Amino acid sequence: MPKPIPVPDELSKPFWDAVNQRQLVVQSCTACNRRQYPPQPTCAKCGSKDHLTWLETSGRGRIQGYVVERDTRMEPLVPDQPFNIAVIELQEDPQILFLSHLPGVPLGQVPVGARVEVRFDQVAPGQLIHEWQVENSTGGYRPRKK
Numbered sequence: 001m002p003k004p005i006p007v008p009d010e011l012s013k014p015f016w017d018a019v020n021q022r023q024l025v026v027q028s029c030t031a032c033n034r035r036q037y038p039p040q041p042t043c044a045k046c047g048s049k050d051h052l053t054w055l056e057t058s059g060r061g062r063i064q065g066y067v068v069e070r071d072t073r074m075e076p077l078v079p080d081q082p083f084n085i086a087v088i089e090l091q092e093d094p095q096i097l098f099l100s101h102l103p104g105v106p107l108g109q110v111p112v113g114a115r116v117e118v119r120f121d122q123v124a125p126g127q128l129i130h131e132w133q134v135e136n137s138t139g140g141y142r143p144r145k146k
């Protein structure tokens with residue numbers, strides 16, 4: 001599956017700079033103690049734009065669910081359909097979601113509830129992107145606590 005090469009803008013540059021340092025960061029609002037991703041110009045809860053900082057995460061999460069994409073409108077991905085799209089919830093803040101193709105996981109066999117960890121893949125000279133992989137497989141499946 002081809003990986004998109006990020007084009008950082010002013011808003012997302014700190015995120016991509018961190019990725020290039022092999023760190024996964026999210027925005028944190030120090031006014032209302034809330035984290036958010038993807039990056040936004042203001043806090044989606046309190047509207048503050050002067051209290052947003054960047055916080056390094058554990059890089060760990062859990063698979064919340066997934067879909068199998070069979071008819072994408074994203075042209076570069078068409079040759080690879082169908083493919084998995086998993087929703088990853090961040091370990092320390094399950095409100096924060098990432099999407100992943102979970103490379104190596106067979107189509108339609110995404111282990112919902114399994115723990116995942118971030119890894120970093122090079123997509124261009126000097127440019128890494130974040131990707132998720134299932135933690136070392138040994139019975140990682142645990143149902144979510146309700």
Ligand SMILES: [Zn+2]
Nearest residue numbers: 029032043046
């Ligand atoms: Zn806030």
